[in-house]
Each structure stands twice: as structure tokens, then as C-alpha cells.
Amino acid sequence: MVRCLFCYTLIAGALALAAPCARAQDAQSVIKTAEYALGMIRGPQRVDAINTLEYWGTGSTYAFGQSYRPDSAWPEFKVTYHASLSYAVPAMRVDVTRSNPDGLIQGGGGLPLAAPQRQIQVVSGKFAWNESVPGAGFTPGSTATPTPGAVNDRLLQLWTLPFGVLKMAVKAGLAAKASTEGGATVITFPLSGALEGIAMKVTLNAKNQPERVETRTSDPVLGDLLTETTYSDYRDLGEIATDVQFPSHIVQKQGSFPVLDLTITKADPNNPYIVFPVPDNVEKAPLAPLKVETQKVSDGVWYLTGGTHHSVAVEFKNYVALVECPLNDERAMAVIESVKKIIHNKPIRYVVNSHHHFDHLGGLRACVAEGATILTAAENKPYYQKVWAMPHTLKPDRLAQTPKKPVIEAVTEKRVLTDGTQTLELYHLQGTNHADTMLIGYLPKAKVLIEADVYNPAPPNAPAGPLVKENVNLYENIKRLNLDVQQITPLHGRLVTIEDLQKVIARN
């Protein structure tokens, strides 16, 4: 005990020297107060002692951009959620098991699930990957799949957590500003490192804990996308008491609708053993090149593949109709350039949009800039007009750089493009729970069907999957419309025949 008192005496002296100055209520003192409020600042050295952290929760995640109808909420998954992170690396592993929501299941994003689905997403420094099991790549039989495009989104999740925002605010130094809005203290500051260019706004609650975090990032559809995260009901949720305060409830919204709603059941901020070794195959993975492969399906019909989302180019006498301009500006431009190479001196007059899900809609702005008329389901027209008018200042795309008024033609049940040499029929797909605005295309001359998402053919010789009701519904629509289909050019997957679809349905 004698020695302990000696220790404590020295600590007392150190504390007196390190006590924060309480005179100026500048941004740094506001941040410091918030750090104290969360229990981050510890020990006689008064250091930020939070490095590694784990938390567990249950609730819902939502598939952003995959709503059943345009302008409706993102579809829900029930989840059990386990996140582990390190601010020193920085790194984060989110281990989620998703299952179907209660009631009628409508929308995309993989719904409905045939069985509960585990997803493990990791980011570590400049690398991101998905794991089949935690630590995949270092365990025999496990798989680590590189996802280099996900690095920044995952890092932003890490730094958006209450501890992360305060660490970033400290790092911003003099660039951090404190103010008062509606009686609440607000801190604004620019992020740094890989997230440079993103500004963060943090609103504190009455206890000086981060209550609301807002960031804006670039999205191909919604432009300068606002992400709002709210934290509430802070507690010491550790099995071993630490006095570190963690929110019991986390809600995150994008595009005004929830993407995450978690009730946190346990948190371990006691710097548990958490590591993020980067597997060799992830570290050495080359960036996937942006490529468009062209395959002539029939006279005047080309299947444009080479990525995750495909397109179909249809040649008419004086113009080209392009079915699908997916993902984003980059993919759209690559597709447009590819069309120009295979069909010379004919403008892309029409671009058909299969449905409103963001992965299928994200490249349309580039096609608008190209001067094409957009053919899409009638319900989509007011939505597209609304979202395309939103600011795209963070990462100006082609349309933002050369503004042009979109020309959108609404399709109800049927629309036919024909000039005597070529015909493309468009139909509203009835009965689907994937997207209420779904169009399918049919080329009567070539007897080719074009569809998105409702039949994604597996690779040849792949084992039979479970029953997919959307496959059956597609086939019923083909029969209802009396379409004489011989081949199908799915906008995901591979070129198949109608017999392939019939086999999938029959074996189920």
C-alpha cells in the first residue's frame, strides 16, 4: 500500500499538469468534453484509450436503392449484428446474419432469402474484402473475396461511430469548428486520409455525447447523398465495467429512409484482442478492369457483358436502342463507347431502363447527357425527374458537367419501337415482388427476351438452387404475353435458352 500511495501521488501531480483548460469554449474544448463524456479519456496521462472495440446487436438492415416502388422505403432484412473494430489500423469487421422480414417480402437486394445468410465484411487500411469465416484466408478451406470498391464506405462506417467522429474531429485540428444550432452544440470538420473531401457534422446531446452524425458522399443516383446516423440511450454496455458509454440504439438513414436500425445488446470497449490480417490474395488483387465484352446474339442484337451488370444494344435503321445503362457514369460511358464501336454512325436514341433499382438506374444520367430518350415505367418518371434535379457537386458526373434536360418517356403496359427492319417490344412485368416498375424486352425477329433480376442464370453445371418464385412469374408472363422466346439475354448472368428457364422451373 505504501508503494501505491507513492504511485497515486505522482499521478496526482501529472493530472494537475494535464488538466484541460476550461476557459475557452472553442472546438477543441468541446471535442475534449465529448471525449470525456464517452469515457474515452483515461488515466493519469489523460489519453484517448479507445483503440479496439466490439459490439453486438439485433435489428434491421435495409437494402439501399432496392425499394419495391420508387420513393418508398428500402426493403428490410432482420439481422443479428456483430462488429469489431480498431481505430489504430484503422479496420472494421462487420459480421451479420440476415434473415427475411415478417410479412410480405417485396424489393431487391437479394430478398427473399432462401435461408439465413451470413455476411462478413472487412476493411483494413486500404484493403476491403468479404470473409467466409472470420480470418478467412488464414484458415484452410476459407475464402477471402477482395472488394476494393468498398474500402471508403466501410471506413466511413468506422469513423461515423461516436468514438470515430471525435477522433476525426481531434485530427482535424483547427479545421474543426464548434457552433450552436437549435440550442445544441454542433461540431463540423473535414475528414482526412482516404476519406478526404468528406465533411462531417456532429450534433451533441445534453450530456455532450454525439447524438447525430451527418455526412455527404457522392451517389450515382441521389448525388450528394446525405447519411444521417443517430445515437441514443448511451450506457456502459460492457460485461466488464469500463465506464465507456456506448449507444444502445443506432439508426442510420440514407435518402431519408433507414439503412440500419440496431438495438445494441452488448459492447466491449475494453480494448479486446481484435486483429485484421490482410490475406495475400486480397493484398495482391488487381483492380478489376472496366471492360465491356460484346457478343452478337442475332442480326442487329448485341449482348454487352464483362461486368456484373449487362446491357443489350439493338440496331435499328437509323438509330440504336440500348437496353440498360447500369451502375454509374463509368460503366455507362464504357457501354456507350462500346456501342459506338460495334454500330457505326448511329446515335443511341433510346435507352430502356429495366426498373428503378439504383444498380440498374445509376448509369442513366450519362445516357441523358448522351442525348438519349429514357424509356422507363410510368411510375419512375416523376421520381427520376426529382432525383436527377438533386445536386451532384461532390463528384460531378457527365450530366452535372454538361447539364441537359432529361427526356423521359413513360411506359405503361406496352411500348413498341419499330422501323420495319427491327422491333423491340417492351412490357410491364406483372406479379413480381422484386420491383413494381419492372419492364422486360422482347425482340420478335430474333426471338430474344431481355430481363433483369427475375432470372439470373447460374453458371453451367452449378448445383440446383432453391425455388425462385420470380423465375416462375417470369415464365408465366412470357406465356401470358404469347412471346415466342428462344433465347434470353439476362442483365445478370449469361446467355441462355428458354429451355434453361423451363428446366429451372421444372426441377423445382
Next chain:
Amino acid sequence: MKQSCPGCVLLSVVLCMISVPAMAQGNQSTPRTADGHPDLNGLWIGQRAPFVQSDDPLAQNLASRDGTLLNFERDNAIIRRSDPNKPLYKPELWEKVQKLDQNGNTQDPSFGCMPAGVPRMGPPAKIVQTPKEMVFLYVSPAAEGWGDAYRVIPTDGRSHTPLDDLDGTWKGESIGHWEDDTLVIDTIGFNDTSWLDITGYFHSENMHVVERMHRDGDTLTWQATIEDPDVLIKTWTMNTRTLKLNPDPKAWLTETLPCVERDLSHLVTKEHH
């Protein structure tokens, strides 16, 4: 609980830091022994300060968070675990490390008065150097082990005993040699009972430790690398420790109080102490 205070290791570091300016004024040249190697002889624990008395008024005003001593231990536990330098265990062992750490009060051998072992015992407090062997003397708590300890490390060119012929021990079999001006100590033959640190870092009997010690003026640096392919996916290099020579010719090694475990059964939470 052991008869010692949990913050003393930390305070030892503080003491060393306080004494640095005085040390820096000393002779920075590195002395050598007759055989030409750097002279590592000496007491490497800096200057010791006198203990305060229990009635010291400063102790009554300890400004721990919220003014409680409990928070001092709680803070210390978090800070000790915030070190980002972690050994990389095989993924199937990650959960085991966490469990050991969470249950450190009952699982940590040092918490139950067992020896720290190599490499957890860190650098020695005193070195006695002869042409054919090094004698390392350790004092708790600066050595992060409990109880006074020693190592006698031959530097006469001998080889290790075959691993199969060694009984696993806390300190293993250490053999030293010089690589230029760096003393390299190679150790094998461990038991699998000791930990590498407070945080549940266990190891196997096949652990191989290489310590490197280098004197530069009045500063001694110590670094250990750990290979253990049974449990680690890559070699782990522990944080470098820097020691200052105590220039006081009258400085002495104090006696460590005996470690007697008597409070463990009274602990009702998993909080670390």
C-alpha cells in the same frame, strides 16, 4: 490479490521519463569491455525516487477520474489493452485469446504469483557481464514479473540443447552471442504456461524468442521477437523498451515483496486489477 500496486509498472515508466534529462547530460560514448564488446554492466533502472508515506496529504487528493481509486485501476486496464501492437494469432485462436484476457484474473499466471517468464519479464534491471556469460537480475514490478528473478546466459559459443531434450521452463534455455555491437539472446525450451503479456497472449512449447540488446551511451534498448508457428501466423516483434543507466554508484536493487495470492476468491467481477 498480490502485494503490489497495479500502477507501479506505469509509474516506473514515468520515473524513467522524469530522469531522462539528467541522464542526457551524461557521457554519451559507449564504454567497452576488455574483449571489445559494448559494456552492458550496470543498473538499468534509472534513478529511483523515495517512497511517499501513507499519510502524505497529496494521496488524499488523488485526482483520478471522478475522484475514485477504482477508476485508476479501470483506466489502467483499458490503457494497457490499447496498445495497437498485437501478435497475430491463427484465426481459430482469436476467441481463446479474448477469453483468456476477459478471465485474466483467474487465467493470467502472473496474477497468481507465477513467474512472468521470457519474454514477458522484459529487460533486466541489472546486468553483470563476463567474457563467457551474462547475468541478468530482475526486480518486480519493473520487470513485469512477480518476485526477484535472474537469468544466466552463456555467451561462450555453445549451441542449444536439442529441443526434445529440454524440459519446458518459464525462462527456457537462453544462449547469447554478439552480432557486431548487439547482444542477441536466443531462447527455446519453454513451458506453455506463461503469457507474453497481460492480454491473454498465450504461446506453445515451440515458442522461439530472440532478444536484442544494444547500448548507445547511457541508453540500453531491448527488443524481442517471438516465433511460434503453432499459434502465430507471423513473427511478432514486441515494443522496444528503452532503459537508462543509473549513474548513482550507490544505487542498489531493492527487494521485491513476496507475492502471496489471497484475494482472488473475493473478486466478484472480471475487472482487471
